[in-house]
Amino acid sequence: MIELIALPVDGTLMVRISDNVLDDRDWPVAKLTFVNGKITRQQVVKEGLYEFDDLVGLDRIDLLGWLSEDPTGYHPEIYHEIVT
Numbered sequence: 001m002i003e004l005i006a007l008p009v010d011g012t013l014m015v016r017i018s019d020n021v022l023d024d025r026d027w028p029v030a031k032l033t034f035v036n037g038k039i040t041r042q043q044v045v046k047e048g049l050y051e052f053d054d055l056v057g058l059d060r061i062d063l064l065g066w067l068s069e070d071p072t073g074y075h076p077e078i079y080h081e082i083v084t
Contacts, residue, residue, distance in 0.1 A: 005082050007060040008034045014083035015067070017050040021076040028052060029083055032063075039063065050078065 007013065016029040028048030032055060033041035039058050055066065071077050 005084065007063060009037045009060075010035055014045070015080060016046075016083050017048065017052065017078060017080055019050075019076040019078045022049065030055075034060070 005013075011034055013032045013034065014029055015032060016027045018027045026049045027046075028044060028050055029046040030052050031041075031043045031045050032039050033043075037060050039055050042052065042055050044052060053066070055063065058066070067080050067082065069080060071079065
C-alpha cells in the first residue's frame, strides 16, 4: 500500500537527505515550517553527513521538485525524502 502525505499549507513537515550507501544515523533531518504554502523556517533537528540547501522561501511545488531530484547513476545516489 502506498502512503500519501499531503504537503501542508500551514504546519510542519520533516524531510531528510538519504543515500544508498550510509546508514540512517548519517542522514540529516530538517523540520520545515509552512505558512500560506511557503516554507518560512527550516530547522535542522538531526545533523548528518550532508548539508541542506536553504529551502526557506520555496513553495510546495518547489519542494516537490527538491523531493523528486533523481541522481541515478552517481555514487552515492543521494535523494531527498519526507520523514514519516
